[in-house]
Amino acid sequence: MAALDGLPPLRDVIQRHGLDAKKALGQNFLLDLNLTQKIARTAGALEDVTVIEVGPGPGGLTRAILALGARKVVAIERDSRCLPALAEISDHYPDRLEVIEGDALKIDFEAISGGGPVKIIANLPYNVGTQLLVNWLLPKTWPPFWQSLTLMFQREVGLRIVADADDDHYGRLGVLCGWRTNARMAFDVPPQAFTPPPKVTSSVVHLEPIANPIPCAVTSLEKVTHAAFGQRRKMLRQSLKPLGGETLLAKADIDPQRRAETLSVDEFCRLANCL
Ligand code: SAM
Numbered sequence: 305m306a307a308l309d310g311l312p313p314l315r316d317v318i319q320r321h322g323l324d325a326k327k328a329l330g331q332n333f334l335l336d337l338n339l340t341q342k343i344a345r346t347a348g349a350l351e352d353v354t355v356i357e358v359g360p361g362p363g364g365l366t367r368a369i370l371a372l373g374a375r376k377v378v379a380i381e382r383d384s385r386c387l388p389a390l391a392e393i394s395d396h397y398p399d400r401l402e403v404i405e406g407d408a409l410k411i412d413f414e415a416i417s418g419g420g421p422v423k424i425i426a427n428l429p430y431n432v433g434t435q436l437l438v439n440w441l442l443p444k445t446w447p448p449f450w451q452s453l454t455l456m457f458q459r460e461v462g463l464r465i466v467a468d469a470d471d472d473h474y475g476r477l478g479v480l481c482g483w484r485t486n487a488r489m490a491f492d493v494p495p496q497a498f499t500p501p502p503k504v505t506s507s508v509v510h511l512e513p514i515a516n517p518i519p520c521a522v523t524s525l526e527k528v529t530h531a532a533f534g535q536r537r538k539m540l541r542q543s544l545k546p547l548g549g550e551t552l553l554a555k556a557d558i559d560p561q562r563r564a565e566t567l568s569v570d571e572f573c574r575l576a577n578c579l
Contacts, residue, residue: 308337309371311396317362318499321389325500329383330429332498333361339497340368346490346510347423347454350374354418356450358408358426358436361386363393365427370397378416380404408436414449422449427456430502434461434477441484442522446513453511454490462489462507469568475536476529482569483518483525485511518569524576532564532572539563544575552578 314335317323325331334340343365344350351373360366360379363386369377370393377400379390384405394401404416409432413424428436433455440453457465460473466487467478481487490508495501527547535543541550541560553560555578558571567575 309367309396311367311393314362314364315499317389317392321362321385323362323385323389326383330359330431330433331361331383332427332500332502334364334427334493334497335499336497337364337368339493340365341372342491343427343454343456343508344368344372344425346508347425347452350423353421353423353451354378356380356413356417356422356424358424359429360390360403361427362389365425366390366393366401369425370400374400376400376402376418378402378404378418380406380408380411380416382407408432409439413440414443417449421451423452423454424450425454430458433457437465438477438480441480446484446517447515448513451512453485454508455511456493456506456508458502459492459505459507462509465509465511469566471565474565475533476526479525479529479569479572481511483514483520483573485513487511518573520573520576524579525572527579528572528575529564532567532575536564540567547579 325333350369352375354376355369355374357366357369357377357379360381366377366379381403387403387405390403440450443449463473464475464477465481466489467473468482488510490510493506495505531547532540532543539561540553543564544552550560556574
């Protein structure tokens, strides 16, 4: 049966182009176009934005984004085997899909965004997903070039992204995301939704930038979160000893007996600013 967008079913596309999944590239494909539409819809209105997608693979999510009316999609794919399948989508949606063959970790996203409003949507390869997120959270200037990030991660990583203080998953990633964005968990996706199925449940998270995050040097924030969460069960007077311990904590007006996971993002910023 043909899909609603008039393109062939993804299973046929994968078979015809010999796209057997490569583990090293984190290839777990989504073939259900209802699910890919659900992910794309999480990003909100797409009509007036350029969508950047990392790792389109055979193009399931790409097709959903285009079907929902995105003005332009720029997709970065490392696996050249996927390019003919993506070219078929490009032909079906003239002038709306640009495919860049390359490693997303080496791409200057701001340069390819074309200057207009950008939303990033991706079912990320598990081995580079967190690094890409951190890069997007730390661009040269803030507010960033993107309006939102709608990203699929392993559920465990998703929980770390949206975690607040006093949550077991709260750590360096949660502080960074909480400092610069409003991050929320959108929904879970079970392993059997993918081909081949991964070992764990995945989650879609949605992040929107905070216009004016607390002013704070990233390097200082990273130093305090690294030291504090490096020994998360210890009291801060102990874990922060290399950075000044009790003196630093007194300066920031934080009880030295507290532990890393109890500190709010604001308090981490205060500590960073007192370094
Ligand atoms: N978007 C497709 C979907 O949802 O079915 C495929 C998602 S699959 C989890 C990850 C995709 O990212 C694969 O197509 C893989 O080839 C691609 N990929 C892996 N590493 C990459 C990298 N460093 N840069 C760009 N793409 C990469």
